[in-house]
Amino acid sequence: TSAGGKELAEPLVIRPTSETLFGEAMARWVQSYRDLPLMLNQWANVVRWELRPRLFLRNSEFLWQEGHTAHATEQEAAAYARKIHAEVYRNFFEKSLALPVLSGLKTERERFAGAAHTLSCEAMMRDGKALQVATCHELGQGFARAFNMVYNDKEGKEQHCWTTSWGSSTRMLGALVMGHGDDRGLRVPPALAPVQAVVVQVGEAAEVAEVAQRTCDALVANGVRAKVDTRVDLGLGRRLTDWELKGVPVRVEIGPRDLASASATVVRRDTGGKEQCPLGDVASRVVVELGASQESLLSRSRELLAERTVDVKDVAEAAEAAK
Numbered sequence: 001t002s003a004g005g006k007e008l009a010e011p012l013v014i015r016p017t018s019e020t021l022f023g024e025a026m027a028r029w030v031q032s033y034r035d036l037p038l039m040l041n042q043w044a045n046v047v048r049w050e051l052r053p054r055l056f057l058r059n060s061e062f063l064w065q066e067g068h069t070a071h072a073t074e075q076e077a078a079a080y081a082r083k084i085h086a087e088v089y090r091n092f093f094e095k096s097l098a099l100p101v102l103s104g105l106k107t108e109r110e111r112f113a114g115a116a117h118t119l120s121c122e123a124m125m126r127d128g129k130a131l132q133v134a135t136c137h138e139l140g141q142g143f144a145r146a147f148n149m150v151y152n153d154k155e156g157k158e159q160h161c162w163t164t165s166w167g168s169s170t171r172m173l174g175a176l177v178m179g180h181g182d183d184r185g186l187r188v189p190p191a192l193a194p195v196q197a198v199v200v201q202v203g204e205a206a207e208v209a210e211v212a213q214r215t216c217d218a219l220v221a222n223g224v225r226a227k228v229d230t231r232v233d234l235g236l237g238r239r240l241t242d243w244e245l246k247g248v249p250v251r252v253e254i255g256p257r258d259l260a261s262a263s264a265t266v267v268r269r270d271t272g273g274k275e276q277c278p279l280g281d282v283a284s285r286v287v288v289e290l291g292a293s294q295e296s297l298l299s300r301s302r303e304l305l306a307e308r309t310v311d312v313k314d315v316a317e318a319a320e321a322a323k
Contacts, residue, residue, distance in 0.1 A: 022068040022165075023147035030070055030151050030161060037080070038070040038161075046169075056174030057131070066167035070149060074140070077162035078117075081136045084166045085119040089134040097172065098189040098297040099123045099179045100305050101133065112165075116140035124305040125178040133175050136166035180270075180297055186247025187270050189297050190290040197226040197286050198248050200239060202255030204232045211279065212254045215264065218283040219252075224290065244269060249293045250286050254279075270296055 022040065030038055047061045067084065071077040085103060093099045101121040105111075111118035115137040122130045143149070144160040153159050180187040190196050197219055201212040212228050219226035231239055243251055253265040263276045266285055270293045277285045310321040 023143050023149060023163075026068065026070050026161075026163075027144075027147040027149040030149055033072055033151055033153050036070060036072045036151060036161065037076065039067070040069070041065070041067040054174075056177065057171055059170070062170045064167060064169045066165065069164045070144070070161040071163070072151070072153070072159070072161070074162045077164050078138050081117075081119065081138045081164040081166060084164075085121070085134075085136040089121050089136070089166075089168060093121060093123060093133060093172075093175075094298065096189065096191045097176060097179070098191070098294060098301060099133075099175055100298065100302050102130075102305070102309070106135075112137045112139075114139065114142050116142075123175050123179060124301070124308050125175070126181070126304065127178065128308050130308075131171070131175055131178065133172055134166070134168040137164060139163040139165060179301060180247075185245035187297065188247035188249060190249040190294045193247070193249050194225060195227055195246075195248050196224050196290055197250040197252060198229055198243050199226065199252045199254060200229045200236075200243070201232060202236060202253055202258075205256055208254060208256060208259060211259060215252060215254060215279065215282050219286055222283045222287055224283070224286055226286075250289050252282060252286065268293055 026038055026040070029035065043063060043065050045061060046064045050058050050060045052058075053060050069077070069080055071080065090101055090103050093101050101123045103119065103121045106118040106120050112135065117138040119136040119138075120132055121134040123133050125131055139162075141160045141162055143163050149161045149163070150158050151161060176188065176192075177186065180189065199212045199216045199219070201209055209230065212230070216226050216228045229239055229243070240251070240253075247269060249269050251267040251269065253267065258264050258276075258279075261276070262279050264279055264282050265274060266277045266282065266289065267274045268289055312318045312321055
């Protein structure tokens with residue numbers, strides 16, 4: 001029946017959320033103050049109804065990382081939520097994804113339903129729009145009361161837990177594409193790139209293949225995630241375009257002309273800069289270029305964020321700035 005006592009035409013369906021599922025489980029697992037803090041983290045696929053799905057940003061199905069914790073005190077719960085916000089999410093986005101974020105509290109209207117406070121990380125995309133990339137919630141005792149999540153303190157008195165939840169998702173891939181991509185495809189920050197450098201073999205000569213493989217081995221020995229492209233049956237232009245589209249940070253090209261001068265061509269994806277480098281110095285040069293590329297992408301993102309950020313004093317100034 002409804003709250004007014006009238007019979008409903010259809011049964012009321014309560015949709016389970018991660019908070020309800022974790023709340024029920026955590027309520028069973030917490031008995032004593034010795035069980036706290038209880039900290040859970042998971043990666044899971046989520047399927048939801050989306051009227052207008054947007055690739056990576058609002059998919060009907062996406063991969064989601066979420067954490068849930070229970071604490072003995074409000075101060076401890078708040079401190080942990082803010083630690084995840086600053087030391088995990090913001091640190092990852094800036095140091096690995098090369099995307100600086102604005103972080104702070106959501107307004108009461110925008111915060112997560114049932115939360116006491118919601119902290120958000122917002123990144124600036126190259127089209128001038130901001131994207132929410134992660135959130136952390138201080139949930140107070142609301143969910144603990146709803147699921148009877150209680151513990152016995154040191155004096156044996158029953159207390160409700162203080163809880164948090166926090167999460168990010170494959171939306172960060174959307175942030176990567178829109179934050180760094182250009183007209184030639186992806187630009188992947190070296191810290192994140194699965195392949196940091198590719199050695200492109202130019203021509204079928206056995207000597208070229210040998211040097212290309214030896215160069216790749218030297219890169220790997222210097223801690224670089226590298227691979228050799230030996231697809232000599234494909235046109236060179238097609239192969240180079242493939243690696244540009246994928247956003248591999250550094251490309252090393254080795255062909256007969258390079259061997260004749262005992263050098264290789266080193267190309268950076270972020271700037272398009274191309275230089276000749278002695279074969280014996282390729283590994284050390286690539287390491288330097290990877291560091292420079294990471295810093296360059298972060299620096300450009302910081303400049304864009306600064307350009308698109310305006311300090312205002314009232315709603316009128318905010319409306320003017322948003323025009």
